[in-house]
Amino acid sequence: QHDDDGGPDPEKHCGHGRGGMGEEVKRKEDKRFITGRGNYVDDIKKPGMLHCEIVRSPHAHARVEDIDKSRALDLDGVVAVLTAEDLAAHELATMPTLMDDTQDVLVNDKVKFQSQEVAAVIATDRYVAKDGAEKVEVDYEVLDPVVTAEEALEADAPLIRDELEDQEDNHIFDWDVGDKEATDEVFEEADVTVEEQMEYQRLHPAPIETCGCVADWDPGKDKITVHLTSQAPHAHRTLFSQVSGIPEHKVRIVSPDVGGGFGNKVPIYPGYVVAAAASVVLEQPVKWMEERSENIQTTGFARDYDMTGELAATEDGIIKGVRTDVLANHGAYNAVAQPSKFPAGFFNIFTGSYDIEAAYGSLTAAFTNTAPGGVAYRCSFRVTEAVYLIERMVKVLAQELDMDPAEIRRKNFIPADAFPYESATGWNYDSGDYEKALDKALEMADYDHYREEQRRRIEEDADKLIGIGISSFTEVVGAGPGKSCDIAGIEMFDSADIRVNPTGNAVLRVGVQTQGQGHETTFAQIVAEELGMDVENISVEHGDTDTDPYGLGTYGSRSTPVAGAATAVAARKVREKAKSIAANELEAAEEDIEWDRESGEFHVAGAPDRSITITEIAAGAYMNHPTSEEPGLEAVNYYDPPEMTYPFGSYIVIVEVDRETGEVDFEKFVAVDDCGNRINPMVIEGQIHGGLAQGIGTAMMEHVTYDENGNCTGGDFMNYLLPTANEIPNFETGYTVTPSPHHPIGAKGVGESPTVGSPPAIVNAVVDAMAHAGTTHVEMPMTPDRVWEALDEAGLAH
Ligand code: MCN
Ligand code: CUN
Structure with missing residues (x-):
């Protein structure tokens, strides 16, 4: 990570005219987006491709008594109708969620939320599949539903997860953070305390493009290729392999252009598993694509936190303590997409921007007969809820004390000279x-x-x-570091692989996956900055697990903090090697070669006119490489961030x-x-x-x-x-x-x-x-x- 010239200077970086750091480079990807040449999952059409439509439950809580496929199968063009029984034959009746729960792929016994996946119809075209889905007859025994977390925890509430052995009620987990005693003490001694109850309602990320996939099993290679609306292709490949039993090197996930994710495309959904299973069994490509209402009603919702906030302060407005208690609705399965060691995500950063002596938070999560999810929608793993809580409470306190809300914030800010700062709930602010x-x-x-x-x-x-x-x-x-942050056990590092071609341009491959954030431009800018190349000469690739380095993907605004760091480090490795090639070309000692960030050129110390560009170095790497070095000019970095x-x-x-x-x-x-x-x-x-x-x-x-x-x-x-x-x-x-x-x-x-x-x-x-x-x-x-x-x-x- 060491950089000999101290890295880009925030005061004067201006990209040096090559499109480096700080330059307003126009987004490279926009040419294809605004001329209709984007390539999204639903644009992918393969010869012989079948279509999958899901039969969904009209009830929120119901036992499936019987499924009659016959009328659907009679329909011209319907190839197969799948139920949980069919999937069970391939050991695919259930799938793990990202939070260690088990979700039915197709309902095994009991429906647990409205629009849950009950059966799937595979047909030669989408319209037939849809007609077929309407002809699947399902008998339900309707049960009493539990809709809110509060109801769910009542003593006589119907048990939602009766298939789980040790589950006696709808309670999922309790979590707490901070020092309860110290916080209680601060509250007892405080001049003023305020309390407010607030709800962060259930939201949906609702990206323009809904979720979907095209699964294509190749019986010649025993390999499955899945084009997937995925924010995390590599992690999804590992999970896909684990669930299906197909070896990981025989699974290729491709995330093509993604039409917005906002967290919706982090979890794995039953539709993906059904389409993949159908493709393996039928040996034909199968496409599954959600409609809008399926997207909003069934896939990864956001928030749904019922919060009580309390602040304790002196009469002149110094905040001494913060306390919060939360009731969380997690839906029918605990399928939250977040680092596994953080059951409430990063909600525990609820002390916010303030230097608060004591803090304590507690939370209870419950199952309800609503769709699963919890972390999505530009939330940084529930920092949304935390920020809402503390910023609302500061306003409540300002009113109580009749103080200006700007003034009270100023009084309580962590001072600029107190960084790095450790908060009462254990965060290390950089x-x-x-x-x-x-x-x-x-x-x-x-x-x-x-x-x-x-x-x-x-x-x-x-x-x-x-x-x-x-x-x-x-x-x-910017999660990791890997030791504290993992998804399904995989440490949250990220990666970059830079290859400079003989003619002086380069390809950067990264483990993150843009969904509209502009990575094809901004990641190229990092390389331009660190190698003195023109941004036009760098292309960025991502989203293909066959060619890109393993990374954990794009969510929690981690791309710049983690893969951006990997990109800079990989570029600096290339720069180091470039120095030895420069030395060879300039007939100087390697120690005497300096790199100048401003011009982007390498020159002999004390003789700036004896210089060489990265393009000339690239040629040298392939056409006149120093005998002390391997030919070529490339580097890889796997970056585990020391801190967020x-x-x-x-x-x-x-x-x-x-x-x-x-x-x-x-x-x-x-x-x-x-x-x-x-x-x-x-x-x-x-x-x-x-x-x-x-x-x-x-x-x-x-x-x-x-x-x-x-x-x-x-x-x-x-x-x-x-x-x-x-x-x-x-x-x-x-x-x-x-x-x-x-x-x-x-x-x-x-x-x-x-x-x-x-x-x-x-x-x-x-x-x-x-x-x-x-x-x-x-x-x-x-x-x-x-x-x-x-x-x-x-x-x-x-
Ligand atoms: N950037 C920059 N300088 C910085 C920081 C960031 O120029 N100091 C640039 C980055 O290079 C990148 C963009 O800003 O092009 C966002 O970077 P970053 O903050 O690292 O976030 P990610 O790229 O990891 O994007 C994820 C984040 C999340 S978690 C959600 S949710 C969300 C969001 O991005 N989803 C989006 N913005 C979105 N924007 C679009 N168009 N579509 C989505 O689905
Ligand atoms: Cu919380 S939504 Mo973004 O982390 O993919």
């Missing part, structure tokens, strides 16, 4: 300067002006109230709340982010814009709802509302740069920051508009009717 980001945001938001305007509106009893919300969040992204990275930011949202309709209008939306050294500011800006839109969706409209029978009433785009351009205001973005001290190029992740950081800012703003009348909380999504109710309760409705 670097930060929270006050600087907040100051910048306050200035950009014209904070004082809007406080003034807010007062004026109240005095004039105006129809529209002003609310100002702040969130000064800290993220934790802690990006942060301050968001300020100014809203107008209509006292007649409860409608909320965004007046101003300011986002200041710090993700350390920036590779491509334009890509970062795009990430922030998209994530803020999703934060607005979260705070204002998105919710996967169920009725009391367990019917998913928020399971399509008529009922699961996503924001469109109409609901999104103009964002004003700013940044500060606090490099990560342990990352080779000083970069931190950023992909999830805006979605993690913005919901509390938005809720704080709406609450702030009514704070003078005593309102302390409004639940998300803050639909006009909910806001109006809050106004009415506070006596503010017009």
